[in-house]
Amino acid sequence: MNRHRTxxxxxxGRFGIYLVxxxxxxxxxxxFYWSVSTSLKLEQFVFASPPQWWPSPLTFQNYIxxxxxxxxxxxxxxxxxxxxxxxxxxxxxxxxxAYAFAKLTFPGRDKIFxxxxxxxxxxxxxxxxxxxxxxxxxxxxxxxxxxxxxxxTGVFGIFLMRQYLISIPNDLLDAARIxxxxxxxxxxxxxxxxxxPGIATLIILTFMGTWxxxxxxxxxxxxEALYTLPVGLAQLQMKNTSNxxxxxxxxxxxALPMILVFLFMQRQFIEGMTAGALKE
Amino acid sequence: xxxxxxxxxxLLIMSFVLGACGSGAQQPAASNEKVTITVWxxxxxxxxxxPLIEGFQKENPxxxxxxxxxDWDTTLEKLNVVTTGGTPPDVVTTDxxxxxxxxxxxxxxxxxPLSGGKLNGEAWDQAYTPGGLEAITYKDQIVAALxxxxxxxxxxxxxxxxxxxxxxxxxxxxxKDVSLKLAEGDKYLYQWGADTFHGSQWxxxxxxxxxxxxxxxxxxxxxxxxxxxxxYLDLLTNKSAIYWGADQGERIQGxxxxxxAMFSDGPYNMGIMKSAAPEMAGKWKVALHPYGKQPGSxxxxxxxxxxxxxxxxxAAWKFIEYAMRVENQIGVYTYAGAAPALTAALQSxxxxxxxxxxxxxxxxxxxxxxxxxxxxxxxxxQWNDIDVAFSTAMEQIGLGQKPVKDALDEAxxxxxxxxSK
Amino acid sequence: xxxxxxxxxxxxxxxxYVMPYLFIAVPLLSFIIFVFIPMLVSFWWxxxxxxxxxxxxxIGFQNYIDLFTRDKYFLQALRNTSIFVLLGMSIGPxxxxxxxxxxxxxxxxxxxxxxxxxxxxxxxxxxxxxxxVMLYNQNGLFNSILHAIGxxxxxxxxxxxxxxxxxxxxxxxxxxxxxxxxxxxxxQSIPRELYEAAMIDGANGWQQFRYITVPSLRFVIAFxxxxxxxxxxxxxxxxxxxxxxxxxxSTTTLVYYLFSKFQDLRLGYASAIAYIxxxxxxxxxxxxxxxxxxx
Numbered sequence: 001m002n003r004h005r006t007x008x009x010x011x012x013g014r015f016g017i018y019l020v021x022x023x024x025x026x027x028x029x030x031x032f033y034w035s036v037s038t039s040l041k042l043e044q045f046v047f048a049s050p051p052q053w054w055p056s057p058l059t060f061q062n063y064i065x066x067x068x069x070x071x072x073x074x075x076x077x078x079x080x081x082x083x084x085x086x087x088x089x090x091x092x093x094x095x096x097x098a099y100a101f102a103k104l105t106f107p108g109r110d111k112i113f114x115x116x117x118x119x120x121x122x123x124x125x126x127x128x129x130x131x132x133x134x135x136x137x138x139x140x141x142x143x144x145x146x147x148x149x150x151x152x153t154g155v156f157g158i159f160l161m162r163q164y165l166i167s168i169p170n171d172l173l174d175a176a177r178i179x180x181x182x183x184x185x186x187x188x189x190x191x192x193x194x195x196x197p198g199i200a201t202l203i204i205l206t207f208m209g210t211w212x213x214x215x216x217x218x219x220x221x222x223x224e225a226l227y228t229l230p231v232g233l234a235q236l237q238m239k240n241t242s243n244x245x246x247x248x249x250x251x252x253x254x255a256l257p258m259i260l261v262f263l264f265m266q267r268q269f270i271e272g273m274t275a276g277a278l279k280e
Numbered sequence: 281x282x283x284x285x286x287x288x289x290x291l292l293i294m295s296f297v298l299g300a301c302g303s304g305a306q307q308p309a310a311s312n313e314k315v316t317i318t319v320w321x322x323x324x325x326x327x328x329x330x331p332l333i334e335g336f337q338k339e340n341p342x343x344x345x346x347x348x349x350x351d352w353d354t355t356l357e358k359l360n361v362v363t364t365g366g367t368p369p370d371v372v373t374t375d376x377x378x379x380x381x382x383x384x385x386x387x388x389x390x391x392x393p394l395s396g397g398k399l400n401g402e403a404w405d406q407a408y409t410p411g412g413l414e415a416i417t418y419k420d421q422i423v424a425a426l427x428x429x430x431x432x433x434x435x436x437x438x439x440x441x442x443x444x445x446x447x448x449x450x451x452x453x454x455x456k457d458v459s460l461k462l463a464e465g466d467k468y469l470y471q472w473g474a475d476t477f478h479g480s481q482w483x484x485x486x487x488x489x490x491x492x493x494x495x496x497x498x499x500x501x502x503x504x505x506x507x508x509x510x511x512y513l514d515l516l517t518n519k520s521a522i523y524w525g526a527d528q529g530e531r532i533q534g535x536x537x538x539x540x541a542m543f544s545d546g547p548y549n550m551g552i553m554k555s556a557a558p559e560m561a562g563k564w565k566v567a568l569h570p571y572g573k574q575p576g577s578x579x580x581x582x583x584x585x586x587x588x589x590x591x592x593x594x595a596a597w598k599f600i601e602y603a604m605r606v607e608n609q610i611g612v613y614t615y616a617g618a619a620p621a622l623t624a625a626l627q628s629x630x631x632x633x634x635x636x637x638x639x640x641x642x643x644x645x646x647x648x649x650x651x652x653x654x655x656x657x658x659x660x661x662q663w664n665d666i667d668v669a670f671s672t673a674m675e676q677i678g679l680g681q682k683p684v685k686d687a688l689d690e691a692x693x694x695x696x697x698x699x700s701k
Numbered sequence: 702x703x704x705x706x707x708x709x710x711x712x713x714x715x716x717x718y719v720m721p722y723l724f725i726a727v728p729l730l731s732f733i734i735f736v737f738i739p740m741l742v743s744f745w746w747x748x749x750x751x752x753x754x755x756x757x758x759x760i761g762f763q764n765y766i767d768l769f770t771r772d773k774y775f776l777q778a779l780r781n782t783s784i785f786v787l788l789g790m791s792i793g794p795x796x797x798x799x800x801x802x803x804x805x806x807x808x809x810x811x812x813x814x815x816x817x818x819x820x821x822x823x824x825x826x827x828x829x830x831x832x833x834v835m836l837y838n839q840n841g842l843f844n845s846i847l848h849a850i851g852x853x854x855x856x857x858x859x860x861x862x863x864x865x866x867x868x869x870x871x872x873x874x875x876x877x878x879x880x881x882x883x884x885x886x887x888x889q890s891i892p893r894e895l896y897e898a899a900m901i902d903g904a905n906g907w908q909q910f911r912y913i914t915v916p917s918l919r920f921v922i923a924f925x926x927x928x929x930x931x932x933x934x935x936x937x938x939x940x941x942x943x944x945x946x947x948x949x950x951s952t953t954t955l956v957y958y959l960f961s962k963f964q965d966l967r968l969g970y971a972s973a974i975a976y977i978x979x980x981x982x983x984x985x986x987x988x989x990x991x992x993x994x995x996x
Contacts, residue, residue: 017806024800025817031874032820034842035832047533047840050849093727100724107718112729119736123935123982125956126975127739129753129968130746132361134739141367150735153728183720212825214938222320222358223348230827234942235351237831244529244835251828262823266812270819270882360964364753381966385754525859526944527839588754664965668774675949679861697771 032255039063039248046244062249070246071224072253075232080257082147082217082228083210090206091199093153098161099191103173104183113162119155124215132219146220147228151210157202164198165191200268204261211258229254316344317370317592317599322355323582326551328615329373329603336602343595359587363387368587370596374424376415376580376656380663383418389586390421394597399425399604407604412621415656416583424583425600426621428612430546431650432481432577437541438565438639440468448567452485452511455570459520462541469522470515471531471543474678475671476657477578478544481569482508484576484655490670491658498695500670501688508572509684513677523678532556544569546580547647551617554637561637566646579654581621619647665698747972757969764973775974777950778958781865785954786933788869789876794925796873797880802914804881805888815885818878826875830942833871834858837943858944861951868939868952880925887921888914927989931982 038046039062041055066072100106101113131150132141140146168191176186192199214230221227227235233250262269321329333345348369350358356378362368363382374382382388392404399407408416408426416424434449440462441448449455459470472478480490483500486508490500499505515521522539524531534540536557553560568575584600586593602608609625612618620626632644657663673691676682682690747764749757768775800818804811821829836842837857844854857867895913904912915922937956940946946953946961953961955978962971 014806014808017803017808021800021803021808021814025814028817028821028874028878031829031832031836034836038835046835047529047537047838049840049845051842051845097725097728100721104721104724106721109721112725116729116732119732122736122740123956123975123978125935125937125959126743126972126979127736128975129364129963129971130739130742131735133364133742134734136362136367139367141362150731153731155728155732155736158728183724187724208823212827214825214827218357219361222350222354222362230825233831234827235354237834237942247831248835251831255824255828258823258825259820262819263816266816270815270886357964360966364966364968385752385966387754523859525856525948526864527834527837527841527856527858529838529840672949675861675947679859679948681861681949694773 035248035251038245039252041245043243043245062245063253066246066249066253070232070236070250072229072232072250074225075227075229076253078147078226079211079229079254082144083207085148086151086210087203087206089148089152090154090157091202094157094202095161095165095192095195095199096187097153098158098165099187101158102162102165103168103170103191116155117159120159128215128219135220141220142222142226144226147217147226150216154206157206160202160205161195161198164195168194197268197271200265201271204265204269207261208258314342314344315592315595316346317595318346318348318367319599320348320350320355320358320369320372322350322352322373322375323616324349324351326555326616328608328611328618331611331615332599332603332608336599339602340595340598343598345599363587363589367591368589370586370590370592371599372585372587373427374583374585376424376426376430376583377663377667379416379418379423379583380657380659380661382585383421383423383659384661387588388421388423389588389590389593390423391425391586391597391600392422394586394593395422395601400601407622407624409623409651411579411651411654411656412623415579415581418659424585425604427582427584427603427609428548428616428618429579429581429621429647429651430548430619431579431647431654432477432544432546432569433566433646433650434569435543435545435549435564435566437462437468437563439563440541448565449570450568451570452572456511456514456518456520459515459542460518463520466522467538468541469539470520471534471540472512472516472521472523472678473544474523474525474674476667476674477580479509479512479670479674480578480655480657481544481576482512482572484578484653485569485571485574486511487573489655490666491660495658495660496699498666498692498699500695501685501692504573506685506688509674509677509688511572513684516678535560544577547619547643548616550635550638550643554617562639564637565639565641566643568646568649575650575653577650577654579651579656581619613644619644660699662695662698662701666695669694669698743972743975746969747976749969750967751969752966753968754966760969764970765977768970768973768977774950774953775958778953778955781950781952782934782936782954785865785869785872785936786930788866789873789933790926790929793873793877793929794880794884794922796877797925798884798918800877800881801884801888802910804885815878815882818881820878821875822878824875826872826938827942829871829875830939833867833874834943837867859948861947861949864944864948864952868936868943871943872933872936872939876929880929883921883925884918887918891917923989923992927985927992930985934978934981934985 037053037055040058040060041052042057042059042061045052045055101109135141135146135150138145140149172190172194173186176190181189211228212230213228214234217228218231218234221231224232233247233254236247236250319329319333321327323329327349330347330349333347337343337345352375355373356375359368359372359374359378359382363385374388379388395404397403404422405413412426412429415429416422416426436448441458444461446458446461447454449458455470462468476490480500483489483505486504488499488502488504488508491497492499516523522528522534524534528534528539531540531543532552535553536559553564569577584603586596586600590596604622606622606624606628609620609622610628610630612620612625613631620631625631626644626648632642634640634642657667660666669691673682673687676687677684681687746757748759748761750760750764751757804814808814838844839854839856843857847854855863858864891913895917896909899909899913935956936954937960940952940954940957941960944952946957955974959971959974959978962974
C-alpha cells in the first residue's frame with residue numbers, strides 16, 4: 001500500500017538521480033574524450049573555433065609520429081618493465097614481511113614495525129636529493145637499478161598486507177606447522193592463498209604508483225633510452241616544436257594501459273581498496 | 281631444506297643487486313687508450329652537434345662519443361643533479377644564463393690551461409669578439425667555449441608594414457606608432473614578454489642597467505629603468521601588445537595564427553620559424569630593436585662546457601675544439617639556423633647569406649650589429665634570486681597588478697637582500 | 702646444567718628467529734638504506750649552507766629562520782599550498798560523498814558510473830595536467846564554450862588570482878573518485894534497518910543523513926580527510942607541468958619551491974623546506990592518530 005502511493009515521487013526521484021549521475025559522468029569523461037579526439041586531429045584544427053567535437057579530417061598520423069619521431073615504444077617498454085619488476089618484488093617482499101609482522105613473534109617486532117611506519121610520514125622530497133647521491137655513489141644513476149631497487153619493497157605495502165594477514169586464524173597456521181611445513185612453507189601454502197584479495201590490491205596500487213611515477217624517474221635518468229612514459233610525456237610537452245595533437249597522442253598512450261588494467265581487475269581492486277580503508 | 285631455498289633466493293637477489301654496481305666506472309685514460317666521452321646536447325632536432333660525431337670519431341679513433349639528446353629544461357635539471365654528485369657528462373651545451381650559478385660554484389673546468397691558451401691555434405681573443413669573450417669569462421677563467429650567441433632583435437611582419445605603408449620603427453616612439461597601426465583587435469600585436477630577457481632590453485635601451493658595474497648595487501629601479509619599463513608597459517595599455525602568459529601556448533602558435541606581428545628574440549628563433557612555420561616564408565624580417573637612448577639587448581647563447589668533475593677532460597676538449605673549427609661552426613647556422621659565435625664563421629659567405637625566408641635580407645648583419653651593444657647578465661652567485669625578483673616584477677607590471685615603480689622597487693629590495701647574503 | 706646445554710638452549714632460541722628476521726630482512730635493509738639514511742642526511746644538510754659542489758658550511762638553524770623571516774616566496778608557497786589543500790579538501794570529499802550517496806540508491810549500471818568517476822584516479826598527474834593545460838588554453842575548449850554562451854574568455858593559467866584555482870580544479874577532477882569509491886563501500890555497510898527504523902519514526906531524508914549516515918561514516922571521513930590533506934600538501938606534478946609556479950608565484954607550492962631551490966643548487970635550504978613540510982605532515986598525522994583512537 002505504501003509503495004503504491006509514493007510511486008510517482010519515487011519515479012521522479014529516481015529519474016533525477018539518474019539525470020545527475022549521467023550528467024556528472026559525462027562531465028567527468030569530457031577531458032578524456034577531448035584528449036582522444038584531439039589526438040586524432042591535424043595540428044591546425046586543435047584550437048579551431050568553433051571547436052571540433054568530432055575530428056575532421058580524422059587522422060592517425062600523430063600516433064605514427066609519436067612512435068617514429070619520439071621513441072615512445074622505448075618509454076613504453078621501460079614503464080612496463082619497471083612496473084612489472086617492481087610489482088612482483090613488492091608482492092613477494094611486502095607480503096613476506098607482513099606475515100612476519102602479523103603472525104610471527106620475534107624480539108623487537110613491534111618496535112621495528114613502528115620504526116618503519118615513520119617512513120610513511122616522510123614526504124618523498126625529503127629524501128630525494130640524498131637518495132640521488134646514494135645512487136650516484138653506487139654508479140646506478142641512469143640505469144634500471146636506480147629505477148627499481150629503491151622501490152623493491154615499501155612500507156605502505158607491508159602495512160596494507162599486514163592488515164589482511166592479521167585476520168587469518170592462527171589455528172590454520174599451527175595446523176600447517178604441525179604437518180611439518182617450515183615457516184616458508186606455511187607462508188606459501190596457507191597464507192598466500194588467503195591473502196589474494198589483498199595481493200590484488202597491492203598489485204594494482206604498486207603497478208599504478210610505479211607507472212605514474214614522475215619525479216624520481218625524471219631525476220635519476222638522463223638518457224631517453226631509460227625514460228618512462230610520464231617522463232617522456234612531460235618532455236614532449238615542454239619541447240617547443242611539439243604540437244598539441246601529438247602530445248595528446250602521447251597522453252592517450254600513457255594513460256591507456258593503466259585504464260585497461262583497472263577495467264580488467266575492477267572488482268577485486270575496489271574490494272581491496274575499500275576494505276583497507278574501512279579497517280582503519 | 282625450504283630454509284635453504286629462501287636463503288639462496290634472497291642471496292641471489294642481493295648479489296645481483298650489489299654486484300651490478302661499479303659497472304659504469306671509467307678509468308682515467310692515457311692518451312692513446314680507448315676512451316668514451318659523454319656529450320649532452322639540448323639543441324633538439326635541428327642540432328649542429330650530432331652531425332659532428334662521425335667526423336670526430338674518424339679523426340680520433342681512440343675516442344668514442346656517447347651522445348645524449350635532451351632539451352633545454354632537462355639539461356639544466358640533469359646538470360644540477362650531476363654537478364652535486366653523480367656522473368657528469370664530459371661535454372655539455374650550456375646556456376650562458378647558467379654560468380653565474382655554476383661558474384660561481386666552480387662547476388666548470390677552466391678551459392685556459394686545458395687549451396694551452398689557444399682555440400684551434402688562435403688566441404682566444406682573436407677567435408671571438410670582445411663581448412663574446414667577456415661572456416665566457418668568469419673571474420679570469422674561461423668557463424665555456426661560446427658556440428652560438430643570442431642577442432635580441434626585432435622580428436616583424438614586413439608584409440603587413442608594406443601593406444599599410446609603414447616604415448620599420450627605429451625608435452620607441454616609432455614603435456608605439458607602428459604597433460598601434462598594425463593592431464587589429466586581438467591580431468597583429470607586439471608580443472609582450474614578462475621576463476628578464478625582454479625587460480632588461482628595454483632598460484639597456486634607455487641607458488640603464490640591472491646591476492651597477494661592480495655588481496654590488498641593484499639599479500634596475502633607477503629612473504631610466506623605470507621610464508623604460510613604463511614605455512614598454514604603454515604598448516600593453518594601448519592594446520597594441522599582447523601579454524604572453526602560460527595559457528597563450530607557444531609563441532610559434534601566435535606567429536602562425538597571426539596574433540603576433542612583432543616580437544623581440546634571437547637568431548635561434550629563425551630556425552624554429554623555418555621548420556614550424558614554413559607558410560610564413562617571405563613575410564617576416566628582422567631589424568635592430570627600436571631604442572630610447574641607445575640600442576641594447578641581453579647577450580647570451582650556448583657554450584660548450586666541461587663540468588669540473590668530468591672524467592675525460594682532454595678528450596672532451598678535443599671534441600670542443602673540433603666543434604669550434606670554422607667549417608663546423610658554420611654548421612650552427614646550416615643545421616640550427618642559429619648564430620655561430622666564432623667571428624670567422626659569422627663572417628663567412630655560407631652563414632652571412634641572403635635569406636629567402638626573411639625576404640632576401642641578410643639577418644646576421646642585424647644580429648651582428650645588435651651584438652655590438654649587447655650585455656650579458658651579471659655573473660654573480662645570487663643571479664637566480666635577482667632574476668626571479670626582476671621577472672616577477674615584470675609579470676606584476678604586465679598583469680597590471682602593480683605600478684611600474686612599486687614593482688621594481690619591491691624587486692630591488694629583494695635583490696639587494698639576496699646580494700647581501 | 703652443563704655449559705653445553707645452556708649454549709644449546711640459546712642456539713635453539715636464535716634458530717627460531719632466523720626465519721622472521723630473514724623475512725623482514727630485505728624491506729628493513731631497504732628502508733634503512735633508501736629511506737632512513739637519506740632522512741638523516743637531508744636533516745644534516747638542512748643545518749648547512751650547501752651547494753652540492755662546494756663543501757657544506759654549518760649554520761645551525763639559520764636556513765629555517767631565514768625561510769620564515771626573510772623569504773617572501775616561501776611564505777607565499779606556504780599560503781598557496783594551504784589554499785590549495787583547503788580548496789581540494791572542501792570540495793573533493795563533498796563531491797565524493799554526494800556521488801557515493803547517489804550511487805548507493807540502488808541504481809543500475811553502478812559499475813559504469815563508478816568507472817567514470819574513478820578513471821581519472823588511475824591516470825598519472827602528468828597526463829591529467831597535460832590534458833588540462835590544453836583545455837585551459839586561451840583558445841581551448843573551456844574558453845570556446847564560454848565564448849559560445851557569450852562570456853569573455855578567462856585567463857585560466859595566466860591570471861594570478863585564478864591560476865591556483867585552475868590547478869585545484871584539475872586536481873579535484875583527478876582525485877574525488879577515490880573518495881566516491883571509499884564512501885560508497887562505507888555507505889553500503891550501514892545496515893538498512895537503521896534507515897527503515899528512522900523512516901518509521903518519521904525522519905525525513907535530511908535527518909536520516911545527519912543522524913545515521915554521517916555518524917556511521919565518522920571514521921571513513923577522518924581517514925579521507927587526513928590522507929587527503931597529507932597528500933595534497935605535497936602537490937608538485939601539476940604545478941610543474943601546468944604553470945611552473947607562476948604567474949607571479951601564485952601557484953608555487955611548497956614542494957615546487959623546494960624543487961626550485963634544489964635547481965638553484967641550494968641543497969641545504971631546500972632540505973630545510975622539506976623538513977618544514979615534514980613537520981606539517983607529522984602534525985596532521987598525529988591529529989589522525991588522536992581521532993582514530995577515540996572510539
